[in-house]
Amino acid sequence: MSKQFDVIVIGAGPGGYIAAIRAAQLGFNVACIDEWKTADGKPAPGGTCTNVGCIPSKALLQSSEYYEHAGKHFGEHGISLSNLKMDVAKMIGRKDQVVKQNNDGILYLFKKNKVTYFNGRGSFVKAVDGGYEIAVAGDKPETLTASQVIVATGSNARPLPGVAFDEETILSNDGALRIGAVPKKLGVIGSGVIGLEMGSVWRRVGADVTVLEGLPTFLGAVDEQIAKEAKKALDKQGLKIELGVKVGEVKTSKKGKDIQVSVAYTNAKGEAQTLEVDKLIVSIGRVPNTNGLNPEAVGLKLDERGAIVVDDDCKTNLPGVWAVGDVVRGPMLAHKAEEEGVAVAERIAGQHGHVDFNLVPWVIYTSPEIAWVGKTEQQLKEAGVKYKAGTFPFMANGRARALGDTTGMVKFLADAATDEILGVHIVGPMASELIAEACVAMAFRASSEDIARICHAHPSLSESTKEAALAVDKRTLNF
Numbered sequence: 319m320s321k322q323f324d325v326i327v328i329g330a331g332p333g334g335y336i337a338a339i340r341a342a343q344l345g346f347n348v349a350c351i352d353e354w355k356t357a358d359g360k361p362a363p364g365g366t367c368t369n370v371g372c373i374p375s376k377a378l379l380q381s382s383e384y385y386e387h388a389g390k391h392f393g394e395h396g397i398s399l400s401n402l403k404m405d406v407a408k409m410i411g412r413k414d415q416v417v418k419q420n421n422d423g424i425l426y427l428f429k430k431n432k433v434t435y436f437n438g439r440g441s442f443v444k445a446v447d448g449g450y451e452i453a454v455a456g457d458k459p460e461t462l463t464a465s466q467v468i469v470a471t472g473s474n475a476r477p478l479p480g481v482a483f484d485e486e487t488i489l490s491n492d493g494a495l496r497i498g499a500v501p502k503k504l505g506v507i508g509s510g511v512i513g514l515e516m517g518s519v520w521r522r523v524g525a526d527v528t529v530l531e532g533l534p535t536f537l538g539a540v541d542e543q544i545a546k547e548a549k550k551a552l553d554k555q556g557l558k559i560e561l562g563v564k565v566g567e568v569k570t571s572k573k574g575k576d577i578q579v580s581v582a583y584t585n586a587k588g589e590a591q592t593l594e595v596d597k598l599i600v601s602i603g604r605v606p607n608t609n610g611l612n613p614e615a616v617g618l619k620l621d622e623r624g625a626i627v628v629d630d631d632c633k634t635n636l637p638g639v640w641a642v643g644d645v646v647r648g649p650m651l652a653h654k655a656e657e658e659g660v661a662v663a664e665r666i667a668g669q670h671g672h673v674d675f676n677l678v679p680w681v682i683y684t685s686p687e688i689a690w691v692g693k694t695e696q697q698l699k700e701a702g703v704k705y706k707a708g709t710f711p712f713m714a715n716g717r718a719r720a721l722g723d724t725t726g727m728v729k730f731l732a733d734a735a736t737d738e739i740l741g742v743h744i745v746g747p748m749a750s751e752l753i754a755e756a757c758v759a760m761a762f763r764a765s766s767e768d769i770a771r772i773c774h775a776h777p778s779l780s781e782s783t784k785e786a787a788l789a790v791d792k793r794t795l796n797f
Contacts, residue, residue: 328452331365332643337660339427354369361437410496446463450616468641468663488598491512506530508532537682544743547727628641632661649675686747689753690743692760697741703733715781721779725747770787
């Protein structure tokens with residue numbers, strides 16, 4: 319017997335679980351289906367973000383940053399340590415505990431909001447009168463029906479052609495988060511968010527890390543001035559980044575008891591090179607996940623990339639079927655998925671949910687952190703927009719000096735005629751937190767002068783935001 323709901327959400331990642339909760343808040347009878355499980359077979363909602371993405375990577379970044387501070391910077395504070403060592407198993411164990419806390423938190427939120435949760439793989443069966451039949455395949459198979467279906471099935475790591483992930487030697491983000499011991503040599507293909515964050519984690523705890531990037535420029539989507547500052551800092555730390563390479567054959571071979579990976583590539587000068595490493599992380603992007611969704615059963619339209627085709631409101635080609643997050647167009651970011659999930663739930667309720675992609679912030683959690691929102695300087699130049707720019711370095715900020723972290727800057731871009739803020743770009747300490755002020759300001763179409771005239775606490779890193787806004791009018795007070 320089919321169980322009837324108003325809304326069924328397929329996927330309990332950031333887009334799915336948030337959509338389910340918001341729909342329940344709006345009075346709908348909601349089911350959410352997700353197949354993630356822990357190693358011991360327990361439900362693990364939260365999707366890639368919670369299980370093998372955003373949350374565990376931040377846990378490892380924090381642990382490895384503490385280790386590096388203890389080894390290289392505590393002495394500056396008068397703190398002496400001897401026999402410093404990293405217990406990798408304990409670091410991974412803490413990461414797993416952080417993940418579990420988030421899994422349990424989502425299960426609690428489902429219970430609190432009266433969302434019915436099904437652990438298994440959700441797939442379309444057929445269209446029925448007034449809606450759709452959805453199958454749940456798992457330990458307890460179920461059949462559900464609803465008039466409204468939200469697909470939030472996320473994305474999967476993209477492998478190198480002909481080189482499958484084994485998650486032991488050739489690693490996606492999943493395997494990179496559970497390496498059992500510090501590799502002597504680690505290779506990373508791709509200098510995007512995952513490559514730089516995972517490369518940073520294992521470099522800090524002792525690995526010799528080389529990053530191979532196919533593009534000739536570093537972080538091409540980032541404001542060029544900010545990207546150059548970030549690369550300078552990462553180079554200084556010992557992260558070896560080679561740009562403009564062309565990766566060829568990747569081979570694994572036995573070396574004693576160990577397996578070694580050999581990567582043939584051509585460098586930017588056209589010279590043939592070979593990189594030999596103990597582990598290889600492949601982070602060359604992600605692909606929409608519709609595995610097992612059975613979209614053909616109901617005629618759900620996909621594009622050439624395998625993404626579900628949606629309009630600006632996240633409506634698919636089918637009445638009552640919506641899709642959000644990594645499985646549709648737009649940036650593959652957890653918070654973008656959350657915003658779309660909320661907007662879709664509100665649209666189902668007849669409200670006017672809205673997502674402005676220009677106000678979606680981006681963050682790379684390296685050290686220094688890199689964060690931005692809005693347009694880059696190169697985008698404004700290409701569009702022929704007249705603008706003013708203002709920058710302020712953290713080396714002139716008292717709080718940054720006290721922290722002992724003065725790398726980087728805050729950069730404002732404002733319309734030359736109206737002074738409206740068009741973009742804010744930060745490389746430096748706590749950039750992920752500082753960018754929120756810029757998002758709020760831009761949402762209310764503030765000018766750089768608005769930020770410049772708002773009182774900021776002293777001493778604080780946020781004063782650098784105020785000073786960068788002052789710099790647009792060439793009147794910084796502390797630099």
